[in-house]
Amino acid sequence: MLKSKDYKFWFATGSQDLYGDDCLKEVAEHSKKMVEGLNASGLLPFEVVWKPTLIDSASIRKCFNEANADEFCAGVITWMHTFSPAKMWILGLQEFRKPLLHLHTQFNREIPWDTIDMDFMNTNQSAHGDREFGHIVSRMGIERKVVVGHWSDEKVQKRIGSWMRTAVGVMESSHIRVVRVGDNMRDVAVTEGDKVEAEVKFGWEIDAYNITDVAEYVQAVSEADTNALVEEYYSSYDILLEGRDEKEFRKHVAVQAQQEIGFKRFLEEHNYHAVVTNFQMLSGLQQLPGLSMQRLMQQGYGFGGEGDWKTAAMVRLMKIMSEGMEEAKGTSFMEDYTYHLSPGKEAILQAHMLEVCPSIADVKPSIKVCPLSMGNREDPARLVFTSNPGKGVACSLIDIGTRFRLIINEVECLKQDIPMPKLPVATALWKPEPNLITGAESWILAGGAHHTAFSLDLTSEQMGDWGAAMGIECIFIDKDTTIRNLKNELRWNEAAFRLNK
Ligand code: MN
Numbered sequence: 373m374l375k376s377k378d379y380k381f382w383f384a385t386g387s388q389d390l391y392g393d394d395c396l397k398e399v400a401e402h403s404k405k406m407v408e409g410l411n412a413s414g415l416l417p418f419e420v421v422w423k424p425t426l427i428d429s430a431s432i433r434k435c436f437n438e439a440n441a442d443e444f445c446a447g448v449i450t451w452m453h454t455f456s457p458a459k460m461w462i463l464g465l466q467e468f469r470k471p472l473l474h475l476h477t478q479f480n481r482e483i484p485w486d487t488i489d490m491d492f493m494n495t496n497q498s499a500h501g502d503r504e505f506g507h508i509v510s511r512m513g514i515e516r517k518v519v520v521g522h523w524s525d526e527k528v529q530k531r532i533g534s535w536m537r538t539a540v541g542v543m544e545s546s547h548i549r550v551v552r553v554g555d556n557m558r559d560v561a562v563t564e565g566d567k568v569e570a571e572v573k574f575g576w577e578i579d580a581y582n583i584t585d586v587a588e589y590v591q592a593v594s595e596a597d598t599n600a601l602v603e604e605y606y607s608s609y610d611i612l613l614e615g616r617d618e619k620e621f622r623k624h625v626a627v628q629a630q631q632e633i634g635f636k637r638f639l640e641e642h643n644y645h646a647v648v649t650n651f652q653m654l655s656g657l658q659q660l661p662g663l664s665m666q667r668l669m670q671q672g673y674g675f676g677g678e679g680d681w682k683t684a685a686m687v688r689l690m691k692i693m694s695e696g697m698e699e700a701k702g703t704s705f706m707e708d709y710t711y712h713l714s715p716g717k718e719a720i721l722q723a724h725m726l727e728v729c730p731s732i733a734d735v736k737p738s739i740k741v742c743p744l745s746m747g748n749r750e751d752p753a754r755l756v757f758t759s760n761p762g763k764g765v766a767c768s769l770i771d772i773g774t775r776f777r778l779i780i781n782e783v784e785c786l787k788q789d790i791p792m793p794k795l796p797v798a799t800a801l802w803k804p805e806p807n808l809i810t811g812a813e814s815w816i817l818a819g820g821a822h823h824t825a826f827s828l829d830l831t832s833e834q835m836g837d838w839g840a841a842m843g844i845e846c847i848f849i850d851k852d853t854t855i856r857n858l859k860n861e862l863r864w865n866e867a868a869f870r871l872n873k
Pocket of ligand 1: 677678707724725823
């Protein structure tokens with residue numbers, strides 16, 4: 373698995389020296405206990421690191437700049453235990469360049485009705501101090517997450533944990549490198565885009581090579597290495613010969629094994645984390661990469677078909693954000709293919725020519741070798757399966773000429789219990805929110821692509837927060853979407869993003 377860093381998050385408590393040393397001692401004790409509690413919850417995917425209480429402009433500025441410089445720090449969580457005059461925070465916030473979470477909480481859960489006095493009120497006044505802090509962050513126009521509630525509540529801890537994954541996505545976005553082998557599919561509009569602007573906004577490096585450069589790596593893979601991987605395939609997946617000659621079938625599978633090793637060596641040597649292919653540009657390759665790309669996606673690489681580098685980068689990003697999740701259900705490149713328009717059972721059959729990631733499979737995948745109706749290569753081997761059921765999020769990043777727009781649709785994958793014996797590709801069958809009719813109408817009005825980066829492990833909140841951190845327009849299509857509101861939102865965003873430029 374392609375891993376990201378062992379990130380940590382800093383916990384910065386705000387106060388001031390107005391209330392004396394005893395108060396500050398108590399503040400530090402409280403925040404230490406909170407950090408211990410958060411780490412012990414088991415609900416945070418990354419460790420929280422306690423930092424000494426911040427009481428003036430110099431210490432705040434120093435703390436934020438140290439956080440900037442620490443490559444393992446993926447963000448800072450702030451909390452104002454007492455009142456912390458917010459002019460002290462301006463310079464530090466101005467210089468801070470990492471994700472920020474404002475945890476609006478309080479050490480004690482309840483008011484101690486019998487004993488409460490002014491000392492208690494002055495020490496425990498985050499209701500007061502966090503508003504002062506929030507004011508300056510809003511005034512400065514800094515993007516941040518606000519999480520409200522008692523720090524020991526499971527809901528609060530889960531929201532912090534969920535945001536941590538977004539923050540890591542923000543940090544890692546600027547390390548994503550996509551290799552394009554060939555250009556985008558001829559004549560297609562939606563897979564195009566401004567690669568310079570993508571590097572400015574998201575930090576993505578998007579480079580092109582000739583497909584023959586990678587084909588050389590594929591051809592250089594030894595027969596022994598290829599056969600070893602074919603053995604692994606045969607022991608991991610069901611083999612569906614469907615009347616084909618066993619030896620000929622195995623040769624077709626071996627072509628994909630050789631591609632998997634060759635592509636992977638190229639990606640590793642050149643430090644790329646996502647790859648796109650195009651069936652129109654396959655010089656030096658015997659088959660369109662199918663099984664090989666499915667396997668690379670499962671190992672954490674981003675992928676986009678027909679040269680779609682935006683979706684490839686998004687798949688990689690979403691692989692990073694969902695990395696290491698317990699009971700993960702999978703993240704994949706996906707494409708809207710065919711509708712089921714039976715009243716009350718409306719759904720979209722998702723697939724691609726070949727390249728769907730087996731991380732979403734709900735059954736043991738099978739290998740099939742079948743003709744491809746496009747391109748002029750030999751019949752490619754591919755993994756065939758149906759997807760896990762459950763709620764997920766389908767994302768389409770489009771370039772609308774003046775800016776990027778991220779369209780985020782909540783969807784529900786349905787259990788696919790009707791066999792499709794003649795369909796030789798992996799599939800998912802999903803119902804978009806709020807329903808297929810409004811969901812698809814909204815998607816089309818927003819200009820969404822037919823390709824998506826799809827995850828059963830991430831939420832629209834996480835993807836929207838990532839988009840907000842990138843400073844791009846995000847359109848949510850969920851249970852609350854109505855066409856009238858969506859059209860207004862699109863119209864108003866035209867003005868809002870023009871002002872932002
Ligand atoms: Mn496609």
